[in-house]
Amino acid sequence: MYVIIMGCGRLGAQLAQMLETDGHEVAVLDVDKYAFDHLPTEFHGQRILGDGTDQETLRRANAERADAFVAATRGDNRNALAAQVAKHVFQIERVGSVIFDPIREEVYHGLGLRTINPTKIEAQLLRESIERVEEA
């Protein structure tokens, strides 16, 4: 698969490396060139400086031929916009989006986006880890 990841923070960089190890072609977008420092030196994929909510930037990243797109910046609204551009303008089949606000996540999930809510997942994991300690 050819996968475009928007947002090269710790999350985006980690995902990029994982997907490349799995044998996928990966391109990473970020508006901050220093964000690419999160990538390990052995990462071979494209590093594209630009705004992933902008259709020109996505075209530059060859979004027309992408099989998957992941919006993984810290901004919920930017992620939701980029995911909807990827899905509706570039017809990318698999589009995932990180949405931190649980309420916004529900809305976008209801609108047909594949959303991941780190807040809920992390809270759940933390709860489990604490309850497990108490049991021990």
Place this chain on the structure above:
Amino acid sequence: MFIVVAGAGKVGQHLGRALIADHEVLMIELDPARSEFVAEDMGSEIIMQGDACDAATMERAGMERADLVVAATGDDADNLTVCQIAKASFAVPRTVARINNPQNEALFRRLGIDATVSATTLIMSHIEQELPWRGLIPLLTLQTRGLEIVEVRVPSEAAVVGRQVRQLLLPQGSLLCLVIDADGTPRLPAPEITVHPDDILLAVTDIESEEALRTALTSSTP
């Protein structure tokens, strides 16, 4: 009507001011300093400090009884979120989004935003209509066929000046329809008609050939 305006920057504030005469208006502004400034200027009952993209803020604003939401921030992503949440969670009947990147216009409409306002597009079309030196003025778009009717004023230094219509080399997708001379007399572009400086030419062109047509009719090099 009860109108909620998201974003009380210059655009949002002036919009609020224009609407307040006939409607109940509430502006939502994220920046506390800006929010205070507007409250002092226009009264504290017209503005609320908070994140308009946040459902809890929207609830506090009484979004469920809003007749219209106008998302007027300078950020397209924020504006889209405001409108989509207003519609999905609060069943607001009508949403209007300010658009900063003109490319988002079509997408927003497709996503169910009822109306979009793009300052960039508006200003561009005014420039195109006001400034004849740009060469080619789009008059009408025939969207279903991908065609455009355009107007060109022939510059005095253009290579086409002094030529007959039959000698003009136009791009394949373009057709000359009308020649209007400096006196305002319109003529069909018969092959023997000569092109003069300041003639106005009307042509139909496919959108891809627009630039080539402009070059063919206005360029000083043949």
